Amino acid sequence: MNTIEDAGNLPDDRLLTSQEAARYLGVSRQTVYSLHNAGHFPAVEISPGRTNWRLSDLRDYIGTRTRRVRTG
Structure with a gap:
């Protein structure tokens, strides 16, 4: 998985490494x-x-x- 967008094409049961999980969530591994x-x-x-x-x-x-943010 190179980008967050790539995760949309992955099955729900896919296991991610800590680095991939951090990238997906937009946070650090820690x-x-x-x-x-x-x-x-x-x-x-x-x-x-x-x-x-x-x-x-x-x-x-x-x-x-x-x-969700309400508009209008």
């Missing part, structure tokens, strides 16, 4: 871990010391953080 530790979304432990993030969980998180 913030991804901080958000996870605060309970905002789960992690998938691939092996000891290797954590990935399910795209559907990140999409759900963004959905809870998005507000």
